[in-house]
Structure formats: C-alpha cells, structure tokens
Amino acid sequence: MQYYLAPMEGITTYIYRSAHAKYFGGIDKYFTPFISDKNFITDKNSNKSLNAKELRDILPENNAGIALVPQVLTNNAKRFLAVAKEISSYGYDTVNLNLGCPSGTVTAKKRGAGFLSVPDELDAFLYEVYDKCPLKISVKTRLGVSDLSEWDNLLDIYAKYPVHELIIHTRLLKEFYTGDTHPEAYAKAVIRLQANDAAGNHSQIPLCYNGDIISAKSLEDAVTALNTDTRDSQNMTKSATIDCVMIGRGIIQNPALARQLPSSRSEHVISKEIWRAFHDEILSGYIKIMSGDSPSLFKMKDLWTYMSRSFTNSEKYLKRIRKANRISDYVNIVDGLFREQEIIV
Ligand SMILES: Cc1cc2nc3c(=O)[nH]c(=O)nc-3n(C[C@H](O)[C@H](O)[C@H](O)COP(=O)(O)O)c2cc1C
Structure with a gap:
C-alpha cells in the first residue's frame, strides 16, 4: 500500500511537510497545496510564473528528503505548460492537476472541480498538455459536479491520455467535504482504467483513493464497499482493490496515521514527546518566516482544528487556543494541553 499526504491549502506547507517527514513519516508522496494561475506573475519580461510564496514552497532545499509533487490549478493549457516548465527547472518530474477544488471563487471560473462542468473543454485542455508538457502529469479529480452519472464520461476522457496517476476524491463538487463518499465510483474507475478486457480496453492508469480515510477501519470499509456495491452490477471477475490512498x-x-495503517513499513505508537517536538518545529518554522504573532498563530489555529480531536477534553483547549492573540499565551495553553491531556488515537 502506498500512502500520500493530501494537499491542503494553508496547512500542508513545506514547513508542515518537512516536520511531518522528520517526526512521523510513512508517506510515499507529498503534494503541494495548489499553485493557482490567479497568482501567476504575468510580467512579459519575465519567464517566471511562480510568486515568492509558491516558489519557497517547492524549492528543493525546503523539501529535502521527501518525494514531492507540485500541484497546479488552472484551466488554461498555455499557463499550465509555462508553470510546468518552471517547476521542471527545479528538478521535478511530475506535476499534478487540480480538478477537485470546490471553492466558489475557483469553480465560478471553471477551474478546480468547476472544470468538470465543461468536459469538452477539459478534454481539449488535456489533449494539449499531454501533447506538450515535458513532465508527467497526474490528476486529482472529483466524480463530477452534481450527479454521479457524469463520472462515466469523465472516465472515458481520462482513458484517452497517459495519466501518470489518477487520484480520486470520491465525492462530487456539490458535496464539498462532507457526507458519504462513493467508493463504488472508485470501483468503476478500476474497471474502466485498469482494464485489459475482451472489449479491447487496455488502459492502465494507476489509481489512488481519497476521501474520509481516518483509521484502519475506514480503509477496510472502503475496500469492502468497493466490491459489495459494485460486483454484481459491473460483472466484475475479480475483486477491486485499493493499493494507494491519499x-x-x-x-x-x-x-502517525500512515504508520498505523496496514502494510505500512513500520509500526508507530504515538507519544506526546514526539508530537510536542513536531508541533514546536512547525511553530518555530512559521515564526521564522512570518512577521508578528498573528500570521503564525493563524496557521497553528488551523492545525489545531484537526489535531485537537486526538486529545482528551479537546473542545476546552481548542476554544482557548483560538482566543490566543500572542505566541506566549498560545504556548502556555499548548503546554497545559500536552501536560494535562491524553492522546486518544
Ligand atoms: C482546508 C483544506 C484545504 C485543501 N486544499 C487542497 C488543495 O490545495 N489541493 C487539493 O487538491 N485539495 C485540497 N483539499 C482537499 C484534500 O486534498 C482532500 O481531497 C480532501 O480533504 C478529502 O480527503 P480527506 O478526507 O482525507 O481529508 C483541501 C481540503 C481541505 C479541508
């Protein structure tokens, strides 16, 4: 099983990724949060597209020792090719296309998951970028915009291209990040894109499952659903499996989740000491590159939205963390949390 850390805007920065790899690891590939064409530098005298923040996030010296794939958000083939060229100049051999972002400002311009609403335009875009891009292109997609019936057509489109890897967030755009996922749609992709069948389909696109994997049990459930929901209706001759999870x-x-899941290369029992050292490294990383307390606190508060769920009495501490206006107050609260509370994962 391969494990990937999903890109999360504002959260999985190079500072987070490097600390994660150092203290926990178990991740086969990290992805940058999306590099948006909205921020590209458009100066005609410059052949650069990446702004300073995006560049810092992909610089090899900030990502030493980890396998990293930069992700791009655009629906413009020329801009995609320009940024891919720039990314390749830093030694990367793969770029990921974001077809999953559901945010209104992104989808209104038919970017991210909004690009799925114009499949013919998406097809033309993919034709051009797969024809001209010097890098391997992987795709992170949703199942469609508002109806699961869109998925078949999207699979037909992906099947036409040498997609390096198709990462499937098993939800529609309209479902954002909540509600049930659709593992049966992933099984459809296995059948359609990893086929070698009598009908002459020879596509072999590697797939990666994404959506709501939070424990060994949820991974097991997804694998079970893949087969029980699909087997009869799809004439499956063998079980569909998941061998890559984002x-x-x-x-x-x-x-520590990736190292606690089945077939990880090493077991990991999480300790407060390691978690604290991980936390402190992220905090000091942000303090170093951001001026004033607020921006660093903002980043740490975002992290605690998720991390607090792994500690006893999380609500009480999360409220206090969110109220902190100074780093010194914040550190006192975090000291208390690590001293007084227990890890429950
Ligand atoms: C705060 C936040 C930021 C995200 N930023 C990105 C992003 O930059 N690029 C992307 O492809 N997906 C992004 N996603 C989606 C995740 O990569 C992932 O597909 C989604 O959270 C479902 O996986 P999960 O249930 O394991 O979290 C973001 C999700 C969240 C909650």
Whole structure:
C-alpha cells in the first residue's frame, strides 16, 4: 500500500511537510497545496510564473528528503505548460492537476472541480498538455459536479491520455467535504482504467483513493464497499482493490496515521514527546518566516482544528487556543494541553 499526504491549502506547507517527514513519516508522496494561475506573475519580461510564496514552497532545499509533487490549478493549457516548465527547472518530474477544488471563487471560473462542468473543454485542455508538457502529469479529480452519472464520461476522457496517476476524491463538487463518499465510483474507475478486457480496453492508469480515510477501519470499509456495491452490477471477475490512498484530514488529526495503517513499513505508537517536538518545529518554522504573532498563530489555529480531536477534553483547549492573540499565551495553553491531556488515537 502506498500512502500520500493530501494537499491542503494553508496547512500542508513545506514547513508542515518537512516536520511531518522528520517526526512521523510513512508517506510515499507529498503534494503541494495548489499553485493557482490567479497568482501567476504575468510580467512579459519575465519567464517566471511562480510568486515568492509558491516558489519557497517547492524549492528543493525546503523539501529535502521527501518525494514531492507540485500541484497546479488552472484551466488554461498555455499557463499550465509555462508553470510546468518552471517547476521542471527545479528538478521535478511530475506535476499534478487540480480538478477537485470546490471553492466558489475557483469553480465560478471553471477551474478546480468547476472544470468538470465543461468536459469538452477539459478534454481539449488535456489533449494539449499531454501533447506538450515535458513532465508527467497526474490528476486529482472529483466524480463530477452534481450527479454521479457524469463520472462515466469523465472516465472515458481520462482513458484517452497517459495519466501518470489518477487520484480520486470520491465525492462530487456539490458535496464539498462532507457526507458519504462513493467508493463504488472508485470501483468503476478500476474497471474502466485498469482494464485489459475482451472489449479491447487496455488502459492502465494507476489509481489512488481519497476521501474520509481516518483509521484502519475506514480503509477496510472502503475496500469492502468497493466490491459489495459494485460486483454484481459491473460483472466484475475479480475483486477491486485499493493499493494507494491519499489522506488529508485524517493525518492532520493524527500525524502517525500512515504508520498505523496496514502494510505500512513500520509500526508507530504515538507519544506526546514526539508530537510536542513536531508541533514546536512547525511553530518555530512559521515564526521564522512570518512577521508578528498573528500570521503564525493563524496557521497553528488551523492545525489545531484537526489535531485537537486526538486529545482528551479537546473542545476546552481548542476554544482557548483560538482566543490566543500572542505566541506566549498560545504556548502556555499548548503546554497545559500536552501536560494535562491524553492522546486518544
Ligand atoms: C482546508 C483544506 C484545504 C485543501 N486544499 C487542497 C488543495 O490545495 N489541493 C487539493 O487538491 N485539495 C485540497 N483539499 C482537499 C484534500 O486534498 C482532500 O481531497 C480532501 O480533504 C478529502 O480527503 P480527506 O478526507 O482525507 O481529508 C483541501 C481540503 C481541505 C479541508
């Protein structure tokens, strides 16, 4: 089983990723949060597209020792190709296309999951980028915009291209991040994109499952659902499996999760000491690059939205953390949390 850390805007920065790899690990690939074409530098005299923050996030020296895939959010093939070229100049061999972001400002411009609403335009975009891009292109997609019936057509489109890897967030755009996932749609992708059948389909696109994996049990349930929900209706001759999982919120909540799941390379019992050292490294990383207390606190508060769920009495501490206006107050609260509370994952 391969485990990937999902890109999470504002959370899985290079500071988070490096600390995660150092203290927990178990991750085969990390992904940058999306690099949006909205922020690209458009100066005609410059052949650079990435702004300073995005560049810092992908610089090899900030990502030493980890396998990293930069992710791009655009629906413009020329801009995608320009940024991919720039990314390749830093030594990367793969770029990921974001077809999953459900945020209104992104989808209104038919980017992210909004691009799925115009499949013909998406097809033309993929034709051009797969034709001209010097890098391997992996895709992170949702199942469609508002109806699961859209998925078949999207699978037909993906099947036409040498997609390096298709990461499937098993939800529609309209479902944002909550409600049931649709593992049966993943099984459909296994059948359609990993086929070698009598009908002449020879597609072999590697797949990666994403959505609500927060424990060994949830992973087991997804694998079971894959087969029970699909087997009869799809004429499956063998069981569909999941051999790659991308995890977002589950890892932010429990950074040791990938090493606690089946077939990870090493077992990991999480300790408060390691978690504290991990936390302190992230905090000092932000303090170093951001001026004033507020921006660093903002980042840490976002993290605690998820991490607090792994501690006893989390609500009480989360409220206090969110109220902290100074780093010194924040550190006192976190001291108390680590001293007085227990880890429950
Ligand atoms: C706060 C937040 C930020 C996210 N940012 C990104 C992003 O930059 N790129 C992306 O492809 N997905 C992004 N996602 C989606 C996650 O990568 C992932 O697909 C989603 O959370 C479902 O996986 P999970 O249930 O394991 O968290 C974001 C999700 C959240 C909650």
